[in-house]
Amino acid sequence: FRGMAEEIAAANQALFAVFPKTDYEIRAYEPYREKTMSRGSYQAGTPDGSRKGIFYANTYNVGSRTRWNMKSLFLHEAIPGHHYQIMLQRENESLPRFRRFGGFTAYSEGWGLYSESLGKELGVYEDPMEYFGALSDELWRAIRLVTDTGIHALGWTRQEVLDYMAANSAASETRRVQEAERFMAIPGQALAYKIGQLRIREIRNRAEARLGDRFDVKAFHTEVLKDGSMPLSILEAKIDDWVDAQLTGGT
Numbered sequence: 001f002r003g004m005a006e007e008i009a010a011a012n013q014a015l016f017a018v019f020p021k022t023d024y025e026i027r028a029y030e031p032y033r034e035k036t037m038s039r040g041s042y043q044a045g046t047p048d049g050s051r052k053g054i055f056y057a058n059t060y061n062v063g064s065r066t067r068w069n070m071k072s073l074f075l076h077e078a079i080p081g082h083h084y085q086i087m088l089q090r091e092n093e094s095l096p097r098f099r100r101f102g103g104f105t106a107y108s109e110g111w112g113l114y115s116e117s118l119g120k121e122l123g124v125y126e127d128p129m130e131y132f133g134a135l136s137d138e139l140w141r142a143i144r145l146v147t148d149t150g151i152h153a154l155g156w157t158r159q160e161v162l163d164y165m166a167a168n169s170a171a172s173e174t175r176r177v178q179e180a181e182r183f184m185a186i187p188g189q190a191l192a193y194k195i196g197q198l199r200i201r202e203i204r205n206r207a208e209a210r211l212g213d214r215f216d217v218k219a220f221h222t223e224v225l226k227d228g229s230m231p232l233s234i235l236e237a238k239i240d241d242w243v244d245a246q247l248t249g250g251t
Helices: 002-012 070-077 082-091 105-117 128-153 158-168 173-185 189-214 217-225 232-248
Strands: 024-028 040-043 053-057
Touching: 002 070, 040 070, 040 082, 053 070, 053 082, 070 082, 070 105, 070 128, 082 105, 082 217, 105 128, 105 189, 105 232, 128 158, 128 173, 128 189, 158 173, 173 189, 189 217, 189 232, 217 232
Parallel strands: 024 053
Antiparallel strands: 040 053
């Protein structure tokens, strides 16, 4: 993961114009919690930069971890995913505190999944196996939709969830157990991830269609990120207003 940092930071220059002042680091989970944690996660730094953000990678039962989806995980948890989104929000002193330090799962996790989808555009999925890993993660998010609904709406048992995951993915048993127990405990989270990604991509597609050659992906990403996390309906209205202003010559 540390070896990817410089390559991905350089690639992000093509799609982003604003970056957090606060840096981030990469750590393994501590032994006391690694067994029950997901593949990776992000912990925000402080707005003044005195404590860096942290991308945590799970090294428990490391032989069960696959290399081919490491890059998509990095894009999600580190840059341009959660580190960019969360730290730009926390550093924005024009926002009230409840917005600087709060959030909406569909927006923040939707941005994380959207960031994974930028891998081809960034040119960092050059190895076919890395792109396979990204597609495998996309499949996993579809499995999450099914199992989240199965657990909390249809009464599935833990074993039914594990069996469905095993039948439809390349995930190891370690990952299947961790994820099944996670979504047993957090109703609706998996749904929020995917709904957020789909809506952000839909918002971008509409902006591109309306602006044509005038669409600037860097400016779009700045607009999505600069005001922090918000309900998706408000984000959609905000980007529509941004597009309208460009089409009518406003600011």
